[in-house]
Amino acid sequence: MRYQNCVSVLFPLLLCCCYSLVAAQNLPYKAVNLGNWLVTEGWMKPSLFDGIVNKDLLDGTQVQLKSIKLQKFLVAENGGGTGVSANRDSASGWETFTLWRVNDSTFNFRVFSKQFFGLDAAKKLVATSNSTTNPETFQIIRNTSHPSKIRIQASNGLFLQAQSETVVSADYKGSTNWEDSDPSVFNMTTVKTLQGEYQITNGYGPNRAPQVLQDHWNTYITEEDFRFMSQNGLTAVRIPVGWWIAYDPNPPKPFVGGSLAALDNDFTWAQNHGMKVIVDLHAVQGSQNGNDHSGTRDGYIEWGDSYIPDTVTVIDFLAKRYANKLSLGGIELMNEPTLGPNLDSLKKYYQQAYDAVRKYAKTTHVIMSNPLDHGSKELLSFAGGFDRVVIDVHYYNLFGVQFRNMNVQQNIDYIYNQTASDLNGITTSNGPLSFVGEWTAEWNVQGASKEDYQRFAKAQLDVYSRASFGWAYWAYKCQFNHWSLKWMIENGYIKL
Incomplete structure (x- = not known):
């Protein structure tokens, strides 16, 4: 009788908890990028580089x-x-x-x-x-x-x-x-200058870099951050990782080991707080776009056919390691490729990387980042041939001459008109899912008020919530307040 009474009391509570956990993981995701954590981007926290001698003369x-x-x-x-x-x-x-x-x-x-x-x-x-x-x-x-x-x-x-x-x-x-x-x-x-993972690890050198990076990984994101995110309406995180994570704990120099253990922690923390993890291969060997966040040494874009086998190996490693994790929400095959005429190489890679994921995970969403130097519909027909595939597009009202002299209302109108139309064009009923994998409430408007930022953020939330896979703000933390979703939430600029 005593056992039955316990069951009668506890079972509804357990059911309620399970329901809340599942509900928090339903599509579309409300996510945030954990940028500048496992892949360094110096502009987001320049003090990481302060201990480097001649820090203005880094690789690249x-x-x-x-x-x-x-x-x-x-x-x-x-x-x-x-x-x-x-x-x-x-x-x-x-x-x-x-x-x-x-x-x-x-x-x-x-x-x-x-x-x-x-x-x-x-x-x-x-x-x-x-x-x-x-x-x-x-x-x-x-x-x-x-x-x-x-x-x-x-x-x-x-x-x-x-x-x-x-x-x-x-x-x-x-x-x-x-x-x-x-x-x-x-x-x-x-x-x-460049301030990415190669620059910080080679800048500090093999004796100092491991401790500097480990201290950063241990403090920049903790389980308390996952608690904050889940309590404020976020249901997922998109985590940029570098290709060297597959060779942890002894990656090729100058990269240092330790980021894999941090990623392991993410999956545990996400599960503890009813969230999903989108693993995003942000930096690939040879660099896919020449930017700091691609892990490049010198800014040259050299990724192509010869790098496909090694890049597939990284995806295979990630899929094998995390396929059975309840908190896995998706695997993104490459971030922001800018490959010009090498579009066929990108598609060849996406096909092989998709197959690598499917060896271990039959139902996990596979995310294909749209090439930045092509139209947003470039991958639609190609991606339509796969199951549970997502097309990732990034929207910023920052990069492009059209945004330079826009006022507050023009920026908001652009979101509701041009951006909404673009997103609608890739959000089809029977094709791949759509994902706004990066966006921010920062713009080129000078002297904007808090109310202006609130209206701009709301416009983006209104539009990006139509993406069938969801959206991910860039980023969770940043030295620039409007790039930091944590700061935006705490200060009343964004409410989810």
Whole structure:
């Protein structure tokens, strides 16, 4: 009798809890991206890089070098494959060099055609090598009072000098007083920087990077964040991961192990709080878009057919590991590809990666990110041939000339008209599901009020809630308040 009484009391409670858990996981998802966690994006938390020596000279930094004596820029003639001169009055592509960081002060210089600076037998500077060996390695020595003033020491121990507009050689001896007449002194201008996973791990180096990243993973997202999200109406998280996670705990250098354990925790926390996890392969070998978040070393887009087998291997690893997790909501095969004419390679990869997921998970949703350099309907007919497939599109009222001078109402009207029409075009009744995998309430409007932001956020929620798979805000945390959904919720800008 006592047992029966317990059952009669507890069973409805258990049933209610189970119902709440299932209800929270129904499509469409209300999700948020856990950006800058397992894949670093320095713009979201620049302080992560504060402990790096010469943190402005990380892998992928683009620099231009001007001979102070000649007042001319160095140039890899023809973009590479021949000599280096000092004869340009202004700088563009051929006069811009990309750094590969060897250590705090030592670098390789990659030119426009992807070759590297090096020395020939006559000690002249040339850009003809496709690899980095000793002759292609240089030390940058900065003027402590004026860090943009530098000298470049070659592997032979001598310094580069611009002897004339046609001769740049590594044969200058001795010290300098940094006068403008010294042919070994150059002015270095930074054109672009990268702050991704490669930059932070290689910047700190193998002795410091593991602890820096582990501390970040342990504190940036915790179970308390999942509790906050679930209590405020979110039903899923989209978690960017990098290809190196499949080789944890000993990924290829400079990447460090530990992110896999953090991802394991996510699945537990999500299940504890009635949420789903969308695993998103955000960074692939070779880089699919050249951006910081692609794990690139230097910004070149090199992903293609030769990288497909290794990328499929990562998806296979993730699917095998998490297929039986109750909190798995989907696996995204690649984030934001920008591949130009390589669309056939992308489709070939999507087919093979889909098959890899299906080996372990017959019903898990497989998400295919729409290529950013193609129309949003590009994958519709292709994806229609698969079961439980989702097309991911990203909407930002930020990137594009059309948004530069829009006022508050014009931005809101754009969401209700153009964006809504675009989303409706890929949200079909018998085709793949649609997913707005990234959006934010930030825009180019200056001096907008809280009410303006509230109206803009509401417009996006109204429209993106029509996506059949759901939406995911970018991001949960960010140094910029309107990019942070946590801040937006806590301060009354968004209510779910």
